[in-house]
Amino acid sequence: MLKINNLHASIEDKAILKGINLEVKAGEVHAIMGPNGSGKSTLASVIAGKEEYEVTEGNILLEDEDIEELAAEERAHKGVFLSFQYPVEIPGVSVTNFMKTAINETRKAKGLEDMPAKDMLKMIRDKSELLEIDRKFLSRSLNEGFSGGEKKRNEIFQMAMLEPKLAILDETDSGLDIDALRIVANGVNKLKSKDNAVIVITHYQRLLDHIVPDFVHVLYNGKIVKSGGKELAHELEAKGYDWIKEEVNA
Amino acid sequence: MSLKEKLVSSFMAFEDTVDVHSSIHDIRTEAIKTFEVEGFPTKKLEDWKYTSLNSVLKQDYSVFPKNENALEFKDIKKYFIHEIDSYKIIFIDGKYSSHLSQTTHDGLDVCLMSAALTKPKYKVIIDNYFNKIASKDGLSSLNTAFSQEGAYINIPKHKVVDKPIQIIHFSTGNEAAVMLQPRNLIIVNENAHVQIIERHQSLTDNPVLTNSVTEIFTNKRAIVDYYKIQNDKQSASLIDNTYVNQKQESLAKVHTFSFGGKLTRNNLNFYQNGERIDSTMKGITIIGDKQHVDHNTLVHHIEPNCESHQDYKGIFDDNATGVFNGKVVVEKLAQKTNAFQANNNILMSDKASINTKPQLEIFADDVKCSHGCTIGQLDESAMFYLRSRGIPEKEARALLMFAFSNNVMDSVKIPELKNRITSIIAKKLGVNLGFDL
Numbered sequence: 001m002l003k004i005n006n007l008h009a010s011i012e013d014k015a016i017l018k019g020i021n022l023e024v025k026a027g028e029v030h031a032i033m034g035p036n037g038s039g040k041s042t043l044a045s046v047i048a049g050k051e052e053y054e055v056t057e058g059n060i061l062l063e064d065e066d067i068e069e070l071a072a073e074e075r076a077h078k079g080v081f082l083s084f085q086y087p088v089e090i091p092g093v094s095v096t097n098f099m100k101t102a103i104n105e106t107r108k109a110k111g112l113e114d115m116p117a118k119d120m121l122k123m124i125r126d127k128s129e130l131l132e133i134d135r136k137f138l139s140r141s142l143n144e145g146f147s148g149g150e151k152k153r154n155e156i157f158q159m160a161m162l163e164p165k166l167a168i169l170d171e172t173d174s175g176l177d178i179d180a181l182r183i184v185a186n187g188v189n190k191l192k193s194k195d196n197a198v199i200v201i202t203h204y205q206r207l208l209d210h211i212v213p214d215f216v217h218v219l220y221n222g223k224i225v226k227s228g229g230k231e232l233a234h235e236l237e238a239k240g241y242d243w244i245k246e247e248v249n250a
Numbered sequence: 251m252s253l254k255e256k257l258v259s260s261f262m263a264f265e266d267t268v269d270v271h272s273s274i275h276d277i278r279t280e281a282i283k284t285f286e287v288e289g290f291p292t293k294k295l296e297d298w299k300y301t302s303l304n305s306v307l308k309q310d311y312s313v314f315p316k317n318e319n320a321l322e323f324k325d326i327k328k329y330f331i332h333e334i335d336s337y338k339i340i341f342i343d344g345k346y347s348s349h350l351s352q353t354t355h356d357g358l359d360v361c362l363m364s365a366a367l368t369k370p371k372y373k374v375i376i377d378n379y380f381n382k383i384a385s386k387d388g389l390s391s392l393n394t395a396f397s398q399e400g401a402y403i404n405i406p407k408h409k410v411v412d413k414p415i416q417i418i419h420f421s422t423g424n425e426a427a428v429m430l431q432p433r434n435l436i437i438v439n440e441n442a443h444v445q446i447i448e449r450h451q452s453l454t455d456n457p458v459l460t461n462s463v464t465e466i467f468t469n470k471r472a473i474v475d476y477y478k479i480q481n482d483k484q485s486a487s488l489i490d491n492t493y494v495n496q497k498q499e500s501l502a503k504v505h506t507f508s509f510g511g512k513l514t515r516n517n518l519n520f521y522q523n524g525e526r527i528d529s530t531m532k533g534i535t536i537i538g539d540k541q542h543v544d545h546n547t548l549v550h551h552i553e554p555n556c557e558s559h560q561d562y563k564g565i566f567d568d569n570a571t572g573v574f575n576g577k578v579v580v581e582k583l584a585q586k587t588n589a590f591q592a593n594n595n596i597l598m599s600d601k602a603s604i605n606t607k608p609q610l611e612i613f614a615d616d617v618k619c620s621h622g623c624t625i626g627q628l629d630e631s632a633m634f635y636l637r638s639r640g641i642p643e644k645e646a647r648a649l650l651m652f653a654f655s656n657n658v659m660d661s662v663k664i665p666e667l668k669n670r671i672t673s674i675i676a677k678k679l680g681v682n683l684g685f686d687l
Contacts, residue, residue: 047636071642073637073643089653105641
């Protein structure tokens with residue numbers, strides 16, 4: 001599904017990623033953890049195609065295709081989805097209309113007709129139930145005045161609507177109370193299949209109690225310095241990140 | 251011969267051809283004298299520092315309105331908000347077009363300035379209202395001197411007008427270049443409500459210069475909702491001089507949508523003569539190429555307990571230039587005034603520019619006045635967010651522009667007008683979003 005080879009990326013000549021290697025196969029869940037400022041969100045943005053970052057070395061392959069030259073929307077059309085840590089507010093554009101535009105633009109890119117309105121409504125209804133989203137919520141302006149929990153739930157709702165191959169959840173647990181966390185995790189688990197993959201980026205272990213990873217990677221100073229199974233997350237939760245830093249610096 | 255000389259020398263001949271109340275002859279004669287002294291404004295005037303009329307004034311305009319050119323409704327339907335029933339006052343090259351119009355005298359007057367200026371039954375009203383609030387500057391005086399045709403609207407007490415009134419000025423361009431001087435008088439009496447949509451539309455690539463004056467009187471508790479659609483050809487320029495005189499507890503709102511034209515200057519002036527008055531001015535400007543739009547606003551707070559709200563959004567691409575100059579005067583008597591002003595701008599290109607200037611003159615001590623202006627670019631993080639959902643760059647940019655102007659769109663009270671403005675913007679941005687905002 002995703003293969004990242006020796007990826008270096010910088011912003012305004014400041015190197016952030018310094019040689020990332022990562023392989024994510026279909027059906028897998030990977031967690032990327034690490035202290036603040038280690039480059040976790042940068043990695044997510046670079047995979048999704050944020051233009052401010054410059055890839056200086058290495059490459060990103062999605063289903064064996066180098067996606068470096070592709071714009072963010074083209075990556076989305078190929079099945080990459082990024083759940084944002086800080087979703088943007090778009091006044092005047094309802095959640096429903098936003099999803100219609102996103103889905104139909106993706107279909108257009110694939111040479112398909114617009115989704116019939118009836119199918120769209122049914123899909124919106126089904127997916128909003130999955131995330132326990134109230135119908136009224138869907139006619140509100142996208143993210144405007146949403147609480148932290150509503151924003152994150154809305155992100156996963158969008159993921160459910162767009163049915164990506166590779167979903168990257170960037171700090172989706174931040175700002176969630178325990179009920180919202182359960183709903184969001186439950187949604188992600190239901191969307192998981194043998195044909196798609198999930199990368200969970202998080203600072204804390206608590207989300208990983210609900211979305212159980214197959215692999216856990218620790219990112220520090222722009223590199224993956226340790227990988228392991230889900231028990232690594234528990235170890236990090238118990239011991240913090242200092243021992244990792246010491247190991248690396250030693 | 252300069253345009254000024256041409257206008258001044260044409261005046262006598264023009265004056266002979268019009269048949270108006272004798273008092274109007276005196277006003278016109280006085281006005282041409284004022285214009286002769288003041289002339290056209292130059293960049294030396296503080297209010298015209300960022301807008302030069304030079305390139306517009308050098309054309310050899312025909313200054314006499316010619317006979318009506320016939321237009322078929324089907325050919326110009328798109329310039330009407332045709333989805334709704336409305337009164338219509340339509341002019342072609344400065345002349346009234348009866349077959350395109352739908353006027354009335356049944357319970358309210360929706361008719362012509364030429365009728366009001368000539369018929370004896372209107373004389374008292376004309377004596378009381380005509381040219382009473384228009385400024386005595388060069389441009390408005392020029393319009394007064396040549397005033398002959400336009401819309402005359404008089405809404406009696408307690409009348410809630412059942413449908414909007416559309417005023418459209420077409421120019422067909424049968425002349426090489428034409429200058430138009432429409433003059434509108436709108437009187438909304440006590441407790442009456444009216445919605446008005448105004449548009450100037452050139453149908454030719456020949457230069458058109460419109461110097462329009464509109465006087466609006468909103469009496470006690472009257473409500474006026476006025477929409478200006480400025481989406482003209484690159485060869486057309488508009489100087490819109492609008493004066494609103496408000497009495498106590500009245501509510502006047504003017505929305506100005508500026509999407510096209512070579513040069514557009516809006517002089518929009520509100521005078522609050524009474525307590526608990528609300529004056530609202532909102533605008534969306536989206537221009538590119540070498541277009542220029544200048545909003546020059548004035549709210550004169552004269553009495554206590556009044557409010558004014560200004561909210562102008564501007565998006566400038568290519569070599570487009572914009573000006574916002576918002577003047578708020580709060581007289582010593584006008585305690586407890588609430589005056590708000592916001593002007594937010596997005597520059598889409600390195601060569602586009604906006605000059606924005608709040609100008610507050612406050613002589614009362616117990617008032618709330620706020621102003622804020624911003625100039626920025628489209629938010630890159632927001633662009634990335636939309637594009638990461640599969641929305642291409644152009645559509646993403648359009649969505650953000652809609653979002654940026656949303657709170658102005660939100661206060662448009664005629665849904666069909668709102669849809670039309672949305673589709674004008676979408677067309678301008680070259681996008682089809684597949685839904686109405």
